[in-house]
Amino acid sequence: xxxxxxxxxxxxxxxxxxxxxxxxxxxxxxxxxxxxxxxxxxxxxxxxxxxxxxxxxxxxxxxxxxxxxxxxxxxxxxxxxxxxxxxxxxxxxxxxxxxxxxxxxxxxxxxxxxxxxxxxxxxxxxxxxxxxxxxxxxxxxxxxxxxxxxxxxxxxxxxxxxxxxxxxxxxxxxxxxxxxxx
Ligand code: IMP
Numbered sequence: 672x673x674x675x676x677x678x679x680x681x682x683x684x685x686x687x688x689x690x691x692x693x694x695x696x697x698x699x700x701x702x703x704x705x706x707x708x709x710x711x712x713x714x715x716x717x718x719x720x721x722x723x724x725x726x727x728x729x730x731x732x733x734x735x736x737x738x739x740x741x742x743x744x745x746x747x748x749x750x751x752x753x754x755x756x757x758x759x760x761x762x763x764x765x766x767x768x769x770x771x772x773x774x775x776x777x778x779x780x781x782x783x784x785x786x787x788x789x790x791x792x793x794x795x796x797x798x799x800x801x802x803x804x805x806x807x808x809x810x811x812x813x814x815x816x817x818x819x820x821x822x823x824x825x826x827x828x829x830x831x832x833x834x835x836x837x838x839x840x841x842x843x844x845x846x847x848x849x850x851x852x853x
Contacts, residue, residue: 676824676834677844681799681816686826686840689815690718693796694725697766697813705729707763707790709756711781712736714770717827717835718798718815722768733758739777750780765790766813770827771799774806782809798826799840 710719736754796813825837
């Protein structure tokens with residue numbers, strides 16, 4: 672069934688307020704410390720660039736690219752690192768910046784793997800969260816916004832590499848009008 676970009680689920684104005692709120696929380700929690708924002712490519716790049724400008728603590732950034740292996744469209748939790756960090760994170764206050772938490776499998780793997788590198792602390796900040804889809808428990812310290820079980824695009828999120836540039840978050844819809852994660 673053909674899928675098309677549907678209605679706006681989260682407007683650009685709502686996203687802007689969400690980023691401001693999360694940024695203020697992180698700035699308060701990390702007063703007096705320097706943070707290393709680890710951006711999980713590619714989806715989190717838009718969120719990272721907005722978020723970092725709302726932090727008033729010293730910030731460094733680094734990038735990581737991962738691919739999730741799975742049968743069909745679902746991730747299995749087996750994650751391959753396509754691009755590793757440039758930075759040694761030992762002793763650093765790391766915040767992993769993600770676009771969206773779905774099953775939680777990718778983040779759980781990333782958090783466990785990065786923890787073995789002895790950061791001073793590690794937390795996760797996700798722009799969006801789909802708690803209804805969670806398969807494994809993973810603590811997400813900063814969530815911008817919870818959303819229902821729908822496949823969304825825009826604000827960095829893609830379908831087959833497209834639509835990351837849309838300024839609002841929109842729902843992908845089947846031609847029969849049904850949404851939901853494929
Ligand atoms: P998880 O391991 O199932 O939590 O997968 C998280 C990753 O799946 C995210 O970083 C996204 O790249 C992708 N993903 C999950 N849900 C969506 C969605 O609704 N739109 C676009 N990408 C999604």
